[in-house]
Every structure is written in C-alpha cells, then in structure tokens.
Amino acid sequence: DAKTTQPPSMDCAEGRAANLPCNHSTISGNEYVYWYRQIHSQGPQYIIHGLKNNETNEMASLIITEDRKSSTLILPHATLRDTAVYYCIVRVGPGNTGKLIFGQGTTLQVKP
Amino acid sequence: NAGVTQTPKFRVLKTGQSMTLLCAQDMNHEYMYWYRQDPGMGLRLIHYSVGEGTTAKGEVPDGYNVSRLKKQNFLLGLESAAPSQTSVYFCASSPTGANHNEQFFGPGTRLTVL
Numbered sequence: 278d279a280k281t282t283q284p285p286s287m288d289c290a291e292g293r294a295a296n297l298p299c300n301h302s303t304i305s306g307n308e309y310v311y312w313y314r315q316i317h318s319q320g321p322q323y324i325i326h327g328l329k330n331n332e333t334n335e336m337a338s339l340i341i342t343e344d345r346k347s348s349t350l351i352l353p354h355a356t357l358r359d360t361a362v363y364y365c366i367v368r369v370g371p372g373n374t375g376k377l378i379f380g381q382g383t384t385l386q387v388k389p
Numbered sequence: 390n391a392g393v394t395q396t397p398k399f400r401v402l403k404t405g406q407s408m409t410l411l412c413a414q415d416m417n418h419e420y421m422y423w424y425r426q427d428p429g430m431g432l433r434l435i436h437y438s439v440g441e442g443t444t445a446k447g448e449v450p451d452g453y454n455v456s457r458l459k460k461q462n463f464l465l466g467l468e469s470a471a472p473s474q475t476s477v478y479f480c481a482s483s484p485t486g487a488n489h490n491e492q493f494f495g496p497g498t499r500l501t502v503l
Binding site: 313364378380 | 424437447448481491
C-alpha cells in the first residue's frame with residue numbers, strides 16, 4: 278500500500294495561497310490521491326481527489342506531478358476558517374472497498 | 390438530509406462495561422466505516438461494511454464488534470471496555486462508484502473508559 282509523507286505543520290498568512298505538499302513515491306498506477314481536512318474536534322471533510330491530471334473545485338486545486346510521486350494541495354485564498362489538519366491519502370484496498378488510511382497530516386495554521 | 394449522525398455524543402464507561410455506538414446515514418450509501426482517533430494521531434480504521442449484512446476488519450479491529458443489519462445503520466460494540474479504548478470514534482459512509490468513494494463523516498463520539 279502506498280504511503281504518504283507530509284510536513285507536520287505549516288503557517289500561512291490570511292488571504293495568501295496555502296500550498297500543502299505531499300510525497301507518495303510508491304503510488305501505484307491505479308491509485309488516487311485524496312485530500313481531507315479536519316477542523317478541530319470535527320469529523321474529517323473531503324476536499325478533492327485526483328489520479329494524474331490537475332483538478333480544481335470550489336474549495337481547492339490539486340496539482341499532481343507527471344511521475345505521480347508527489348502532489349500539492351492549493352488553497353488559493355486562505356482564511357482563518359481554513360486552519361485545520363490536512364490529510365493526504367492514497368486510496369488503498371482491492372476492488373472498490375474505498376478504505377482510506379490516514380497518516381498524521383499537516384497542521385495548517387492561518388494567521389491574520 | 391441529516392447526513393451521518395452518531396449516538397451518543399459523549400460516554401463514560403467503567404472498565405469491563407459494554408456499550409454500543411450507533412451510526413446512521415440517510416444518503417442511501419452502501420459503504421460504512423468506523424474509525425478511532427487518539428490524541429495527536431490520524432484516524433485508524435476499525436471495521437467497515439460494503440453493504441447490508443456484510444462487515445470486514447480494518448487496521449485495529451481487536452476488542453470491537455460490528456453489525457450492519459440495516460443499510461442505513463452501522464453499530465459498533467465494545468463487549469468489555471478497556472482504558473485503551475478511550476478515544477474519539479468517527480463513523481463515515483460513502484456511495485459506490487468506480488474508483489471514487491468520498492467519505493462523509495459524522496460528528497464523533499467521545500468515549501472515556503475509566
């Protein structure tokens with residue numbers, strides 16, 4: 278199963294872009310990269326996912342390198358409400374069980 | 390839609406007591422999951438279910454049992470609670486779909502075992 282490596286913490290100024298990196302050098306060709314976040318004490322929230330193309334939705338953008346060994350989650354205009362733990366996850370498991378293995382994530386602190 | 394709900398929100402048990410945590414979802418999702426989260430750590434998968442009447446073990450299944458008698462409900466049981474089971478428990482559900490299973494999480498149950 279592919280593992281991910283993320284920095285334990287990052288700071289970002291309010292209104293600036295937050296770029297959260299993730300390494301997944303052992304990712305398999307059919308594994309997707311998912312990002313979730315967990316705001317203090319709440320259940321995790323899905324942000325975005327991708328296979329090999331860059332993806333964008335109303336919350337964030339996901340940039341995946343051509344060799345798929347790393348990716349970056351971009352929050353284009355961070356707000357104080359974006360302070361959370363961000364988890365980069367490579368989907369594991371045979372078939373379509375959808376199991377997610379959470380690491381320790383990156384704690385993003387958005388500062389005024 | 391209420392989404393994913395969990396009952397109870399908080400509970401304190403004594404060692405050796407038993408209890409059942411209830412997870413309910415109203416989104417007609419096939420898949421349901423139980424996770425635990427300990428301080429400073431990510432979520433760890435306890436058990437999961439890919440459909441009514443089916444269950445499977447996750448990363449940390451020991452000391453827990455589950456049942457999925459109805460599609461909308463997923464029960465997590467502790468037969469004889471231990472202090473090591475003090476944790477926050479999250480339930481999640483997801484729809485089927487090739488290669489894409491966004492999981493929707495409940496608000497969590499905070500369990501303390503004394």
